[in-house]
Amino acid sequence: MLEGYNTIITVIALGAILAYSFHVVLMAGQLSLGQAGFASLAAYTSTLVVPAEPIAGSISPVVVGLPVGAAVGAAAAFVVGLPVLRLRGVFLAIATIAFGEMVRVVVNNAEWTNGALGLRVDKWVTFDFAWIIVAVLAYLFWRLGPSRSGRAFAAVREDELAAGSMGVDVVRTRMASFIASGAIAGVYGVLFAYFFGRLTPATFDFSLTVNGLVTAVLGGYLVFFGPVLGAGFLTAVPEVQKALGLEAGWIHPLVTGALLLAVILFLPGGLSTLFSRMRPAPRRPGPDYAPLDALDPLPDRGTPIAEVRGLAKRYGAVDAVRGVDLEIRSGEVLGIIGPNGAGKTTLVNMISGLEPPTAGEGTILGVPLGSRPHRFAQAGVSRTFQHSKLFERLTVLDNVLVGTHVVSRPTYLRRLAWLPSARRDERRALALAWAQLERVGLADRAGLRPGALSYGDRRRLEIARALAAHPTLLILDEPAAGMNHVEAAELASLIRGLADDGVTVLFIEHNVKMVLEACTRLVVLDFGAVIAEGEPREVAADPRVVEAYLGAEAADDEETEHV
């Protein structure tokens, strides 16, 4: 039926498959460019195992090559990823390009690959075969999107620190995306070899990488069918021009380039941006759910949940935190105050795993100090940041859904099989997230992006996200900064309500009135050391505190007046 157009249609499919191998790393925010190397290794290896005759009479022998190619690509990605995934951004890109080049040079000089002359194989891939692979990949990515793993990918892409603090294992997520990329690139390599019937080292050169990356970015990596759009666009544009009679050699690339530029400039999310408006607005989940019922009970009031001794952090010659001892009991609202630079944020960063301490020992909810942030999050520590770290390209609701990571079960594999239990788990996460949005009063803005929120709303959203993790210990780093008096008062009552529910709250704040209203205990830091501790009003009256904190400020004010 498509006589004479097979190659073009298959080239679109192959382009989409290659783009998917970039799509999956871009989804997790990694710029990996080693796909040509993975594809090359997989393609050459598959020639060793693909039988010469169709299986069972009519099944394409490439079905043997595909799993082998995927396995080779995945294994290579794992081995390369171990050392290379410590790198970020451009450095990761360069390291992976170097890998691709290494493979090319090795293949070019090896005996069994027939060097630069390459190998010839039978053409076992037909266009419908290639499109089935595309359909399978599209299905896998379609089901990935709204699953727990899909949200973890998105969270790592948007902000690794915040993702880790929400319990996402950043290293594992990056590795998973890298391995998936290797596997898909491997599948591409095998399909390429057995469609064109020939493979040479030059096939898998740097331009292949550039093509795949351009296709993935052009199509857009925020929706699952982006690569298909990108590949279709890039193949169709020259064909349409040809059909319109634009034959001159230089016009093709010029028009294609101009269209590419237009898409990148005006559709920053790629072509798929055109379709993202079709998404339904998030709605309140049905009333048949009492989400908090199924959650683990919080520890009894007064139980010690954290204890650290001699905690210290040194940056070069600067002692940010010096020998801090701290005990936190369940149900208390602990305020940490101190002048700017007193080490408050460094202290909570160590408690939540963002920074390893230089000295000191202790455990937070049973997790030893110095562990990675997701360990603390999984144990029940949840936090907000001094400068809010929201997932800017996710909706308000999706931001909060990431927060449910540690209290939900993985759903991706069950979603692939359409198991009802996966749907139940997703609805439970949704109900939990929605309940937090209602708690902070953002439910009517669930479908917006964080960028469209006011400053106070952004802080509230961060608190909702932290609460969605059903934390035992909630750490708030200056939650009221930038809020007006009304908002701050609302926040104080929210915090008291949390304490009534049994959540332990630790917060850093400059708003003295709010601290006195909300806290049950106060710790004052100055120059990295604790200078006072105890009942809020007593501490506030302590002369050392007045001198270090309030007094210093008063002195500042006087100086300003003199000038």
Add this chain to the structure above:
Amino acid sequence: MRLKSTTGAALAVAALLATGACVSQDANEASSDSALSGSGAGADCTIDETVKIGAVFSLTEAAAFAGAYQQEGLALGFEELNAAGGITYEVIQEDDKTTVEDSVAAFEKLINRDKVSAIVGPTLSNMAFTTYTDAQSAGVPALGVSTTAEGIPEIGDYIFRASLPEEVALAASIPAAKESLGLTKVAVLYDSADEFTTSAFNTIKDVLNEEGIEIVAEETFETADTDFAAQLTNVLEAEPDAVILSALPGATVPLVKQARSLGIEAPIVGGNAFNSPVLVGALEDAAEGLIVGGAWSAAADTTGNAEFIAAYTEKYGRAPDQFAAQAYTAAYLIDQAIRADCDANREAIKDNLGQILEYDSILGPISIDEEGEVHQEPVVQIVRDGAFTLL
């Protein structure tokens, strides 16, 4: 509602799986169109229907330096044949953008959509290895005009070439140079990163051994190199009677210029890459004394050569090179094959292309054997006073 759409999707996937995993085994359709066979024989043959010939060359990207000349040469050839009358040819030209994907797509279009009688091209052997298997299984005769790699004609009985391999040309130039210049010791320079130049180097070594010429220096470089001072200094110190060079056009110009400015006065013997007026123009004075083995020479007194050069220069405003000459010849070879039985069907062209014996072309007498391999005498030329002259 949701259930319905997903069931539908699942069914569609299942259906695709069921059909797609199977290998369809298309049989060659030996279709023949009676309108494509005419009356008369040889020069008097007349075919009513227009004969469609496909052409796939690299008109843009890396190999465009050759593809543009090939397109012009082939077009000129068929234009002359159309003017001669009897058979009307239509050339359907495709650009493969120097990529395998576009080359395969172009072949598919020509074979299945345009239903051409024969295909000329592609420019590079690398693409031919893939596209010729398609032409072979579709039963469409394909004639290569610059596909010189080993193993091309062996792809099948529909595959032919009228392009003299580099090593044959180089091998012929060495005895000729020895005879006229009395060589006893030479230096050899070659591009070790390219498959053709490397295989040509092996041939060169064998020929030198046979001729009893000593190799006093053996130096290598890579395709993208631009500085050859180290290798050329070694060559200079070895004081050879001649330098034999196996390189692609890109490296040839800087290498020869640097050799001359370093003070290497010995003649330089090269292959196809030298055989272009553009190259000689770019080299300016440094071109003097280059010895070139090739398939065609502007100076050769072959049948119709002078007329070809004049017509080409008039039409395109530049002198033809070997690529143009070989593509031009391809038009006449296909015409010969069609006129043999006065039949422009694919089968007839295939049967008769392999029978061409000593056809008097601008490349000299040229034959294509049944395996599809070309046979012709290489021409050896030397650049004197800025022009090619036969050695």
